[in-house]
Amino acid sequence: MSQRPEVNRRFVLAERPNGPPDENTLRLEETGVPRPGDAQMLLRTEYLSLDPYMRGRMNDAKSYATPVAIGEVMTGQVVAEVVESNLDGFAPGDHVLAASGWQDYAVSDGTGVMPLGTAPENPSWALGILGMPGYTAYAGLLKIGRPKPGETVVVAAASGPVGATVGQIARLKGCRVVGVAGGAEKCAHVTGTLGFDACIDHRAEDFAARLAAACPDGIDVYFENVGGKVLYAVLPLLNPFSRMPVCGVVSWYNLAGLPEGPDHGPAIMGTILRMKVKVEGFIIFDSFPQSVYEEFRADMTGWIAEGRVQYKEHVVEGLEAAPAAFNDLLAGRNFGKMVVKVA
Structure with missing residues (x-):
């Protein structure tokens, strides 16, 4: 870079949302670009990942991670280029995976940073199929769902980055795979491409009836990342000793309180009891040993190279478009892994 940048744009959490985030939730600020000190480097964001978990981090509630503080940069993983470096092992021009959040530039001491080389072929894939969503699908399905050949696996949000990967892995393992998605175009992609x-x-x-017709032998594994009416339609179809990995419940993330309507608690807990269902929630960052991640990287890299796993991105241009794109993600209006091309 011929001239040192002077302005850093960043989105900070301005107030905690009550329901869906709105124009008051995040505030775009312009600050000076920070300078790296000793044993630090300056990163320039190229791609920002948008993921459903971010909605929970906006709340001041007990969770697996500390909430984003008011006035703090909104959290998020990025693919970034090293601009300046006083840190051994990193040089200008290197690409890295980092947790820099919703901003153009950030200083890092290398903690939690993963090198991606100087010219990665598909840099944004480190935020998707080769990153957190892909690893979530792999570990959640294979280590918790434990599908067996001939079993029926149902996947919610089947055209999204996690669901699409879950279903393709289940097919590789010899399962019958039924996806759930919103709209004819997404469903056609799920069956035709995936x-x-x-x-x-x-x-x-008649969604519930259609799901039942597609699962004549019941459901052995339900990969849960949506909740709501999809979960309620799945419940009566679960087989004895079925498994339910739970990585998200995105349809409920914007609720300000308990959902309206009948209390489904008895149906949920009763089904778990009668059908001996194994339900296990997991957070990909701390639920599995490092060896599982290494298995994932080796398997997924091979499957992609062999053309056995397909991947779709939904790319949005410009950091300023991130808040609207995030709401689209929460409402299911994305088609593939949502990333923001920042640089």
């Missing part, structure tokens, strides 16, 4: 056996549109008035 190779699922069926995909049911959750917007259909």
Whole structure:
């Protein structure tokens, strides 16, 4: 870079949302670009990952991670280029995976940073199929769901980065795979491109009946990342000793309180009891040993090279577009892994 940058744009949490984030939730600020000190480096964000977990980090509630503080840069993983470096092992021009958040520039001491080389072929894939979403799908399905050949696996949000990967891995393991997605275009992608056996549109008035027809032998593994009406339609179809890895419940993230309508608690807990269902929630960062991540990287890299796993991105241009794109993600209006091209 011929001239040192002077302005850093960043989104900070201005107030905690009550329901969906709105124009008052995040505030765009301009500050000076920080200078790296001893044993530090300056990173320039190229791609920002948008993920459902970010909604929970906006709340001041007990969780697996500390909430984002008011006035703090909104959290998020990025692919960045090293601009300046006083840190051994990192040089200008290197690309890295870092947790720099929603901003153009950040200073890092290297903690939690993963090198990606000087010219990664698909840098943003480190935020998706080769990163957290891909690893979530792999570990959650294989280590908790433990699918067996011939079993039926149902995947919510099947066109998204986690669901799409779960279903393709389940197919590689010899399972019948039924996806759930929103709209004909997404369902066509799930069956035509990703190779699922069926995909049911959750917007259909007779969604529950269609799901039941697509699962004549019941459901052995339900990979849960949505909750809501999809979960309620799955419950009566669960087989004895079925497994339910739970990595998210995005349909409930914007609720300000308990959902309206009937209390589904008895149906949920009763089904878990009668069908001996194994339900296990997991957070990918701390639920599995490092050896599982190494298995994932080796397997996924090979499957992609062999053309056995397909991947779709939804790229949004410009940091200023991130808040609207995040709301689109929470509402299911994305088609593939949502990333913001910042630089």
